[in-house]
Amino acid sequence: xxxxxxxxxxxxxxxxxxxxxxxxxxxGSITASLTESKSAHLQTQTGQNxxxxxxxxxxxxxxxxxxxxxxVIDSHKRREILSRxxxxxxxxxELSSDVPGVPKIEEEKSEEEGTPPNIxxxxxxxxxxxxxxxxxxxxxxxxxxxxxxxxxxxxxGLQALTMTNSGAPPPGATIVQYAAQSADGTQQFFVxxxxxxxxxxxxxxxxxxxxxxxxxxxxxxVMAASPGxxxxxQQLAEEATRKRELRLMKNREAAKxxxxxxxxxxxxxxxxxxxxxxxxxxxxxxxETLKDICSPKTx
DNA sequence: TACAAGCCTCGTCATTTGGG
DNA sequence: CCCAAATGACGAGGCTTGTA
Numbered sequence: 001x002x003x004x005x006x007x008x009x010x011x012x013x014x015x016x017x018x019x020x021x022x023x024x025x026x027x028g029s030i031t032a033s034l035t036e037s038k039s040a041h042l043q044t045q046t047g048q049n050x051x052x053x054x055x056x057x058x059x060x061x062x063x064x065x066x067x068x069x070x071x072v073i074d075s076h077k078r079r080e081i082l083s084r085x086x087x088x089x090x091x092x093x094e095l096s097s098d099v100p101g102v103p104k105i106e107e108e109k110s111e112e113e114g115t116p117p118n119i120x121x122x123x124x125x126x127x128x129x130x131x132x133x134x135x136x137x138x139x140x141x142x143x144x145x146x147x148x149x150x151x152x153x154x155x156x157g158l159q160a161l162t163m164t165n166s167g168a169p170p171p172g173a174t175i176v177q178y179a180a181q182s183a184d185g186t187q188q189f190f191v192x193x194x195x196x197x198x199x200x201x202x203x204x205x206x207x208x209x210x211x212x213x214x215x216x217x218x219x220x221x222v223m224a225a226s227p228g229x230x231x232x233x234q235q236l237a238e239e240a241t242r243k244r245e246l247r248l249m250k251n252r253e254a255a256k257x258x259x260x261x262x263x264x265x266x267x268x269x270x271x272x273x274x275x276x277x278x279x280x281x282x283x284x285x286x287x288e289t290l291k292d293i294c295s296p297k298t299x
Numbered sequence: 300t301a302c303a304a305g306c307c308t309c310g311t312c313a314t315t316t317g318g319g
Numbered sequence: 320c321c322c323a324a325a326t327g328a329c330g331a332g333g334c335t336t337g338t339a
Contacts, residue, residue: 250323252310258326259308 247323248311251312251325254324255310255326258324262326
């Protein structure tokens with residue numbers, strides 16, 4: 001059996017085992033081990049709701065403690081929650097609003113902080129450049145270039161370019177922020193690796209190209225082209241390919257962001273568990289003290 | 300040292316969700 | 320209703336650790 005086939009076999013079995021574990025808990029009380037969820041996917045039978053749904057139920061049970069203690073649980077509501085795909089950001093923010101000290105996942109940063117609002121939620125870009133038109137270009141670790149508009153929301157407006165020959169900038173490379181237009185009506189931004197990102201001013205959408213600083217022809221990829229006149233089928237095919245590449249790149253970034261949020265969410269839950277355990281312990285101790293006071297032993 | 304097993308990360312696809 | 324974002328699921332590859 002090859003390594004891949006073996007891994008597939010193992011993962012499949014692991015997933016089935018996990019599903020059995022969770023299913024057995026669906027009879028009202030839902031308890032999920034966070035350490036288990038770390039490597040295996042916690043799933044319901046439909047595979048739709050994993051950790052967030054369980055946690056959301058737990059959160060509601062927590063915040064709605066009085067109702068639960070009275071045995072009044074809206075089963076319809078619970079079904080609705082279980083069948084709804086949650087958002088880690090929303091759930092975490094809900095948790096954060098309950099518990100002070102729990103960091104919120106930032107959707108947007110205000111512009112008054114002096115940093116670009118769209119870049120603020122990114123995973124630590126190494127360099128940020130602003131164009132003369134107010135757009136931002138972030139050079140992330142690994143050579144990813146992200147271009148964002150100031151008006152768009154969060155990272156959603158980001159356009160990502162991956163430099164094929166990027167990597168660690170050569171030692172001693174000079175980084176220049178370029179703010180003027182070149183002779184051919186384009187704007188150029190110098191990035192690490194002795195390359196330039198060129199913004200063309202034509203078309204409905206801005207076009208970005210990665211070029212060598214002095215080269216006349218594009219060295220890298222063109223990510224967004226003007227949806228102007230496309231005549232030949234070859235151009236249509238190229239346009240489709242470009243769109244696909246753009247979609248994949250966006251989804252790649254979205255997946256990264258989603259995983260980051262998920263990690264943060266799990267951390268938040270873990271810290272919440274710790275806080276509640278301490279709280280519970282204190283309450284039990286208090287109860288014991290009160291019991292001792294109210295009913296002294298008659299020895 | 301080779302191999303197995305487990306964990307982690309990443310990219311992609313499919314599907315759901317939410318906003319305009 | 321449409322479209323982009325968000326997210327679950329899956330496969331692949333790399334890394335670490337234990338063991339024969």
